[in-house]
Amino acid sequence: MTIDFPEPTRIPVNGVHLEVFEAGRQNVGNPVVLCHGWPEHAYSWRYQVPALAAAGYHVIVPNQRGYGTSSRPTDVTEYDIAHLSGDLVALLDHYGYADATFVGHDWGAFVVWGLTLLHPDRVNGVVALSVPYQERGETPWIEAMAAALGDDFYFVHFNRRPGVADAVFEQDTFRFLRNLYRRNVPLAAPQPGNALINLARAQTPPGEPVMSDSDLAVFVSAFESAGFTGGINWYRNLDRNWRLLADVDPIIRQPALMIYGDRDPVAKAERLTEFVPNVEVVSLDCGHWIQQEKPQETTEVILRWLDQRSSTP
Template structure:
């Protein structure tokens, strides 16, 4: 299923075969999805960018879709995922690019200016603000939250547990999680449930029948087909790599991001509620290059799908301004 008219190819990024969608010519814009996403998650952005003089590049990130899926979570630590992005630029003969990140893709993209200097022109970040490194190991912090209520980050870090549940019902999980994280639901309601005795499907809400205003049945079916084929372990390994990334970054503390940055979020994105109001000020302090902040009314976590037209307009305005 390819409604994008994009070139679909698989390239060697250095020890990993990566599937990528590639459309248009001009300055490159590389879009990095999160969980549970795919290159396809940028389907609304790619043709618009291409039509306006940019080269839109969207990979299936390590562990997803048509890209290789290493079994060891240590292979999803920051050194490996940065190398993926540098290898992708090299394979496509791109000197530098504007990088766009969403969800854990945003966490990776925040590190790229420091970890891949000279290969990044600017950043467009969706949903996840930059935050300072925690003094506490992520698994320890997540376990503390799980003592109070169900916490998906802790649940995802348990090897084999979430995999078995999600792989058994990809359609049921995807329908529920897309809905729960959207602007139509208050995701923090799942925190009313205890961790003990509950899986993710037990605490996620029932979702209304498709289509929704921002997701058609055909689009949803594409996600189901891919994750039914690949399973969720690769995506979950990004969460299981959290402690490894934390240790890497203790040896390489964050530096200020001085490149131009545009930040976009929905006002109903649960990330805003989980990280707290101070996170925006924390981001401003560590990102002196922050040029634009956009909060889109009514949008939830999947802002590039839920508010595609607004996100496209913001992206084009920022990209044009860079020139």
């Protein structure tokens, strides 16, 4: 790791072990938990960790189940929102915290939103990057995506053709991640088939690299060891999550910060404030990999929001 990133420890939580990176231990009592997305790693927060610790926060960064050297259960249902949020609750218990501010990017944002719905007393603030709060709606999410986007859309494909994409990504982990972690990607006409599988097989990557070769190597090494199935199993629980959230109060009442990338293909939420009334929305000039594409700007936005909350009586 080319940036001074903490050494990990493996912590038993909720029936699994998580690989956890920790900084700012001297700031006990002021926790911020950073939650990565797919296919990511705790190291995706490498720019934010030292800045948050220097600003007075106890920074806790897990590789969530299925990632890095964290446990990788074989049962697909062990990656649903109840298990993933349960891991984070147990992590708070390990450190003796009643609650914390949770920051999530991509799938990590979905987990943090779900954690806040299922365990509202354990979350004192939410920061989401890229993925806004997802309305539950009347139709299970995968069913709705299949109807709107077709069976080749990657969420649907992961569910209906289990193991196929996993194997393609693992054939050449370096090429897949090199091709995926790009910015300033030019618009292109959709091609037949699963877009991520097509990307994994492409000889020439689009756009420009998001990270240096040495930083990319951290991700490649982690996925060469862990594989992709654990992370993809998060997708395979989307309809199960829809059912698990059926009877939950859908309103997020905690203070929240939503950070979008203006060129992120993930859609913005038109009705965000109806479900997250205490949200501040910020957009940065970047694509999907927000905290890595715009590290300084992302860190400044998060720190300003945290500082405003701490100074509000």
